[in-house]
Amino acid sequence: MASHKLLLLPGDGIGPEVIAEVKRLIDWLNAQGIARFETEQELVGGAAYDASKQSITDATMAKAQAADAVIFGSVGGPKWDGVAYEARPEAGLLRLRKELGLFANLRPAVCYPALADASSLKREAVEGLDIMIVRELTGGVYFGEPKTITDLGNGQKRAIDTQVYDTYEIERIARVAFDLARKRRNKLTSMEKRNVMKSGVLWNEVVTQVHGREYKDVELEHQLADSGGMNLVKWPKQFDVIVTDNLFGDMLSDIAAMLTGSLGMLPSASLGEVDVKTRQRKALYEPVHGSAPDIAGKGLANPIAMVASFGMALRYSFDMGELADKLDAAIAAVLASGLRTADIKSDGDTAVSTTRMGAAILKELQKLHA
Numbered sequence: 001m002a003s004h005k006l007l008l009l010p011g012d013g014i015g016p017e018v019i020a021e022v023k024r025l026i027d028w029l030n031a032q033g034i035a036r037f038e039t040e041q042e043l044v045g046g047a048a049y050d051a052s053k054q055s056i057t058d059a060t061m062a063k064a065q066a067a068d069a070v071i072f073g074s075v076g077g078p079k080w081d082g083v084a085y086e087a088r089p090e091a092g093l094l095r096l097r098k099e100l101g102l103f104a105n106l107r108p109a110v111c112y113p114a115l116a117d118a119s120s121l122k123r124e125a126v127e128g129l130d131i132m133i134v135r136e137l138t139g140g141v142y143f144g145e146p147k148t149i150t151d152l153g154n155g156q157k158r159a160i161d162t163q164v165y166d167t168y169e170i171e172r173i174a175r176v177a178f179d180l181a182r183k184r185r186n187k188l189t190s191m192e193k194r195n196v197m198k199s200g201v202l203w204n205e206v207v208t209q210v211h212g213r214e215y216k217d218v219e220l221e222h223q224l225a226d227s228g229g230m231n232l233v234k235w236p237k238q239f240d241v242i243v244t245d246n247l248f249g250d251m252l253s254d255i256a257a258m259l260t261g262s263l264g265m266l267p268s269a270s271l272g273e274v275d276v277k278t279r280q281r282k283a284l285y286e287p288v289h290g291s292a293p294d295i296a297g298k299g300l301a302n303p304i305a306m307v308a309s310f311g312m313a314l315r316y317s318f319d320m321g322e323l324a325d326k327l328d329a330a331i332a333a334v335l336a337s338g339l340r341t342a343d344i345k346s347d348g349d350t351a352v353s354t355t356r357m358g359a360a361i362l363k364e365l366q367k368l369h370a
């Protein structure tokens, strides 16, 4: 059996607590001989800053480059508010995305039947929801230059962020989204702001061209990102796959998370280009939620987004789709049994801890695997 190298980067806040629940799964998979994972663990974010005054070291970057997949917890927290911009915790994550070339961020928003009442939307609006947000992750305003604050000398300062997209960046993310749509309900919605932004004009044009050239069989529609956000909370089931830029994708995926009941439910996969020789691609898996410093260390965090992110690793990096399906089914079964962490509980439910939830998911997986 092939062995797979995983780099675990728990990071800050609730990151270490939710990663611990992934380790529980890895240990079991290894012990049963279902898979062979070799894991290494390193610091990232504020934890790395405290140890080395950098949000990620070159040595850790080298390990990330060499790994078959990176499993990432979360970074940031008020403790590092005063840290220089270049060394802030988030810079470690952004460096990983950029240097590993992880341009495609897949954020599936699935509403488990048992959680339809935990959403802030009405049950009928979210029950059975299954959409996929494809966020461009290495371009746009996150990385565009110049990115500066200049002192104008008259008591004023000027801040500049630059939104920039080249044709090839839009083409490759569009292809990822069209390919996913083909395996789902065959519909893609592209979101931009072509009514205000040149990058939106080009985005719209390039997605339309890729569609005409390569994906005529897929239904394509365009929505302005602001009204797309409105439609997400109005009637989210109109969507199948949504493709959008880095910043809009950041915001729209947090919105989509609430449709599923909680930010603690949304996993993600960040993927690079497939290497033509090895057929492999660089990949990082992380929950969409952040470090939640307010609840960190209390055993209150919901590990489902993290565990489901590991499930995406099984699916997208290790060709273990069947096992990933079982893991998703285990999560659904645990939720159906009534187990809830604090973020997804309704009035009258008692909340269970991070470890209880993680252990229950493993137990269900064991049953499904037997």
Ligand code: IPM
Residues within 6 Å of the ligand: 075, 076, 090, 093, 094, 250, 288, 290
């Ligand atoms: C996310 C996060 C990150 C982002 C932060 C932590 C830099 O919010 O993955 O959605 O803005 O991309």
Ligand code: MN
Residues within 6 Å of the ligand: 250, 251, 254, 288
């Ligand atoms: Mn975000």
